[in-house]
Amino acid sequence: MKDAVIGIDLGGIFTKFGIISMEGDILVESAVHTDLTDDFNIYISSLINAIDKTLVEIGNSVSIKGIGIGAPNANYKRGSIEFAPNLKWARNKVVYLAVPLQEHFRVPVVTTNNANAAAIGEMIYGNAKGVKNFFLVNLGMGLGSGIVVNGELVYGYDGFAGEIGHTCAKNNGRLCGCGQRGCLETYVSIQGIKRTVFELLVDYNGGSSLSKYSFDELTPEMIYKAASDGDKIALEAFRITGEILGIQLADSVAYFSPEKIFIFGSLARSGDFILKPTRESFEKNLFKIFKGKISIELSSLECSVYTVLAKTINSIPIELSSIAEGNVGMLGASALIWQELKD
Numbered sequence: 001m002k003d004a005v006i007g008i009d010l011g012g013i014f015t016k017f018g019i020i021s022m023e024g025d026i027l028v029e030s031a032v033h034t035d036l037t038d039d040f041n042i043y044i045s046s047l048i049n050a051i052d053k054t055l056v057e058i059g060n061s062v063s064i065k066g067i068g069i070g071a072p073n074a075n076y077k078r079g080s081i082e083f084a085p086n087l088k089w090a091r092n093k094v095v096y097l098a099v100p101l102q103e104h105f106r107v108p109v110v111t112t113n114n115a116n117a118a119a120i121g122e123m124i125y126g127n128a129k130g131v132k133n134f135f136l137v138n139l140g141m142g143l144g145s146g147i148v149v150n151g152e153l154v155y156g157y158d159g160f161a162g163e164i165g166h167t168c169a170k171n172n173g174r175l176c177g178c179g180q181r182g183c184l185e186t187y188v189s190i191q192g193i194k195r196t197v198f199e200l201l202v203d204y205n206g207g208s209s210l211s212k213y214s215f216d217e218l219t220p221e222m223i224y225k226a227a228s229d230g231d232k233i234a235l236e237a238f239r240i241t242g243e244i245l246g247i248q249l250a251d252s253v254a255y256f257s258p259e260k261i262f263i264f265g266s267l268a269r270s271g272d273f274i275l276k277p278t279r280e281s282f283e284k285n286l287f288k289i290f291k292g293k294i295s296i297e298l299s300s301l302e303c304s305v306y307t308v309l310a311k312t313i314n315s316i317p318i319e320l321s322s323i324a325e326g327n328v329g330m331l332g333a334s335a336l337i338w339q340e341l342k343d
Contacts, residue, residue: 070330187240
């Protein structure tokens with residue numbers, strides 16, 4: 001019987017989980033919808049049922065030793081998700097995610113934010129092996145970061161270090177789900193780039209293949225496809241997004257002096273469309289003592305650029321690319337619990 005853990009990546013749309021070995025092999029994986037209910041009890045029941053079903057399918061070939069979770073606004077110290085603007089059932093409240101899972105599965109459960117989990121995964125399984133100072137940025141429904149200093153993940157006084165998505169990118173700018181204006185994630189995230197596209201559509205009076213979609217219909221994959229076809233609004237949306245991200249990353253370097261910066265998530269999988277303007281803006285805005293020293297790279301655990309495949313979750317057809325970033329989060333969450341068990 002092989003020892004394994006459950007790694008859970010909880011995103012704004014999907015929650016992806018896998019049974020993962022100590023070597024980082026994903027033995028089996030599945031997913032549930034995160035956003036179909038605003039009732040936490042219904043959500044956690046659906047997740048537990050899906051995990052139970054997966055464990056039955058895998059049989060007695062593994063022994064589950066623990067559960068690691070990466071989630072938005074997750075508090076490592078409390079095992080909670082607190083006031084997460086992109087989660088319907090935690091938007092204005094604190095929910096204790098670890099408790100029902102620990103009670104049901106009778107194994108240790110550890111929770112941290114998505115980017116922290118991915119940073120640990122990058123450090124254990126990826127290109128951050130041996131790198132003592134780096135940070136990793138998650139470009140998903142929101143924007144979070146995992147900060148590693150001297151080989152240790154930074155949690156801060158209250159467990160919430162790394163919430164750079166809620167730093168101010170523009171004074172009195174776009175309204176954020178957190179209630180503030182101008183937060184970085186209102187410009188650099190899935191929702192952020194969609195808002196930029198719609199602002200540009202107004203400025204350019206259409207003239208783009210993206211004008212036929214409503215805001216809810218528009219996806220990062222569509223923007224990527226349009227940019228690949230030379231659509232001027234899609235290209236400009238990526239340029240603006242990368243420019244803003246580069247400035248904020250340059251500011252962050254002044255605080256932490258990292259060796260590397262990794263990015264992952266839906267926008268990261270657009271490749272050079274986001275990386276090129278980000279790197280240019282980053283280098284332009286760096287304090288001179290840091291120039292030319294710090295690389296910005298895709299997470300080595302990230303999927304390749306927008307693989308469009310059909311997959312069905314709970315009988316609802318989706319594109320695999322919409323949940324593909326969960327591989328990074330799952331591996332990170334598994335590394336988190338393996339590390340905790342070792343300690």
